[in-house]
Amino acid sequence: MSETTILTLMTFVLAIVMHPDVQLKAQKEVDSVVGPDRLPEFSDMSNLTFISAIVKEVFRFVYSPLLSECSHVYYQVEPCPTSRIASCDN
Numbered sequence: 001m002s003e004t005t006i007l008t009l010m011t012f013v014l015a016i017v018m019h020p021d022v023q024l025k026a027q028k029e030v031d032s033v034v035g036p037d038r039l040p041e042f043s044d045m046s047n048l049t050f051i052s053a054i055v056k057e058v059f060r061f062v063y064s065p066l067l068s069e070c071s072h073v074y075y076q077v078e079p080c081p082t083s084r085i086a087s088c089d090n
Contacts, residue, residue, distance in 0.1 A: 004062070012058045026051055 016023045033047045034040045045052060 008058060008062050011062050012054075015058065015061070022054065026054060 029048060029050045030040060033044055040048065040051075
């Protein structure tokens with residue numbers, strides 16, 4: 001797993017633990033759309049609006065600080081001085 005995947009999963013777990021009311025509402029939505037007999041599928045996503053909002057919020061929370069840091073970076077191009085590499089045949 002990459003660092004961003006781990007960071008995203010950790011952010012989700014932390015947010016859900018801190019907001020049990022959101023977890024309960026999300027579970028009720030999944031139960032009402034999918035039912036107890038199967039797991040959710042991608043075709044269910046259009047009916048899982050609260051779950052979709054949670055996913056977007058986790059992505060926003062994780063990636064917003066990363067993107068804001070990039071917007072403040074200033075690059076200055078400097079010419080690289082030429083150098084000679086000494087031969088190993090001396």
